[in-house]
Amino acid sequence: MNRKVPEKWQSSVKAAKATQVAFDLDEKFQMQIRREALESGLSPSDKIREILGLTVNKRPKRPRLTVSLSAEDYEILAEKYQLTPEQQLEIKRKLMDDLIHYVNED
Secondary structure, eight states: OOOOOOGGGHHHHHHHTOOOOOOOOOHHHHHHHHHHHHHHTOOHHHHHHHHTTOOOOOSOOOOOOOOOOOHHHHHHHHHHTTOOTTOHHHHHHHHHHHHHHHHHHO
16 A cells, blocks of 8 residues: 655655664764764764765754653652652752752862
8 A cells, every 4th residue: 555645744754764874983083073063062963964064954952961860760869859759850950950060060
């Protein structure tokens, strides 16, 4: 069965056909590319695209740091902050305070 994809999904189909390529480079090269990307306000993949002469999406990205937390992590952090693991929003606020404190100590 050959179905036509709705117009509003066309860009998703195109993205789904893209292939991710991983590079096993020496750590020195990886760090150089990551550093230059950070200094240029680009993601490492966008920096690689720039180096290779490919188009880079100039759409501004929301700069943010991420970390994955497991249920066990929430338990540990809840104990640290004297909260319950279910108080995830408050734990997030405390984490942000800790990160800001860490940067300001420098």
